[in-house]
Amino acid sequence: MDKEEHITYWINSADHDLDVAETLFQSGKYDWCLFLGHLVLEKMLKALFVKVHGNKLPPRTHNLVRLAELCNISLSEEQELFLDKVSDFNLEIRYPDYRQKFYEKCTYDLTLKYFTRIKEFYRWFHSLLESEEQ
Numbered sequence: 001m002d003k004e005e006h007i008t009y010w011i012n013s014a015d016h017d018l019d020v021a022e023t024l025f026q027s028g029k030y031d032w033c034l035f036l037g038h039l040v041l042e043k044m045l046k047a048l049f050v051k052v053h054g055n056k057l058p059p060r061t062h063n064l065v066r067l068a069e070l071c072n073i074s075l076s077e078e079q080e081l082f083l084d085k086v087s088d089f090n091l092e093i094r095y096p097d098y099r100q101k102f103y104e105k106c107t108y109d110l111t112l113k114y115f116t117r118i119k120e121f122y123r124w125f126h127s128l129l130e131s132e133e134q
Contacts (some may be wrong), residue, residue, distance in 0.1 A: 003055040010047035030106035037118035043124035
């Protein structure tokens with residue numbers, strides 16, 4: 001894949017996951033909505049990584065703060081804390097020790113709060129991909 005195809009691959013995958021996350025939110029599957037929300041941001045950051053690093057393969061990490069750092073994205077403390085929390089969603093749904101507690105805390109209100117912000121970050125990362133400078 002050339003650089004543009006590589007970036008498009010990550011964006012298309014993020015777009016698909018965002019659509020699925022929206023469906024999960026509408027159907028009350030809040031834990032999985034937030035899990036996919038994490039993947040949406042991870043994939044957008046991986047597209048940005050490819051843009052910044054000239055088609056180099058993104059690292060195999062799920063840590064959104066680390067990915068943002070590798071993309072030279074300047075984050076406020078609040079943004080960093082938010083991405084760190086969203087990174088936790090990736091772990092909490094995968095491992096049985098955390099899954100039930102995560103499921104129980106994923107109320108409509110909590111999910112709405114986080115999913116709304118996830119979509120804001122998605123749009124921001126998308127705008128960074130469209131800009132000439134990173």
